[in-house]
Amino acid sequence: MSEIEVRHLSKTFTQKDLKVDALSDINLTVEKGDIYGIIGMSGAGKSTLVRCLNFLEKPTEGQVFIEGRELGSMDEKQLRKQRMKIAMIFQNFNLLGQKNSIENICFPLTIQGKPKKEARKRAQELLETVGLAEKAKSYPSQLSGGQKQRVAIARALACDPSILLCDEATSALDPQTTESILGLLKEINEKLGITIVIITHQMAVIQKICNRVAIIENGHLVEDGLVTDIFAHPKSHAARELILRDARGEVSSAAAQVDEITEGQKIRIVFSENSAFEPVIANMILQFGHPVNILLANTRNVGGVAKGEMVLQLPDDRDLRFKMENYLKDRGLELEEVDD
């Protein structure tokens, strides 16, 4: 049985005469133990989708199953109980400003009726889990962004959830803090066996910790599957765009070149880091006696495996370009064309 199953889910917001189709016929499954990424551009429908997973937002059509139980068939009381098992963290942390770290973590436990002493003991343990034991008495205003998110994660874990939904949880953090929070989420997934769903607009976040991903564009799920497969062979325009946008951000000097050079066919090649890629390019240039531009060259950690990628600009001459493409294909490299 899947941990989460979404069937034919659509969501339309209606305000007076205005209708917004935020999600259209979404189907996806998240298995127990997955770190599942949902990625898309701004306004694609990611937050709406994640809010439908715990029925904070009720779908207009379709069904959501959690461990085989359909949320739409539950009454309010059952739904509240189910939601305890689906924790959520947010971009802006949502901590209570008047309460210190321990009190923030205790909050969901005392609401549940847990005795104060037990709740504090559990909260202290959770602060240790997130590496913040010494900040028990600190108020949110006295914590850094990363520390606030750690307290929010501890609070999310208080009710022993089986699922953790993360809505842009690292978007407000600098790259180094993002890295440490993603590391913590991975640890939680592995040690506590919690299934994690991550909403983001950054491919780097998906590549860092997710095993599977769904790509949302204008309310439609345009592609889903293993992160390693989609990185190597993105099929949808949206996936290509997200991967290349991220690569451009990482290699800013190369990005400048991409902008300057607009003529000629561009191709993207993905290869494992240890494959003999550079000699292939060098030999191709020698064989054809014509240079190619390397617009982007990058190495990324995708699902724990080092992957290289290059974007090449081949010559304008159609015949020569065709021969070069065949030369690369004959050597086992898979190419895909890249739009401007």
Ligand SMILES: Nc1ncnc2c1ncn2[C@@H]1O[C@H](COP(=O)(O)OP(=O)(O)OP(=O)(O)O)[C@@H](O)[C@H]1O
């Ligand atoms: N309560 C609402 N009422 C009306 N329209 C809404 C509501 N919530 C979201 N929308 C619309 O639904 C669409 C999807 O919004 P959503 O917030 O899910 O996108 P997103 O991918 O999370 O965007 P972002 O990355 O910018 O947060 C947008 O067009 C948005 O304006």
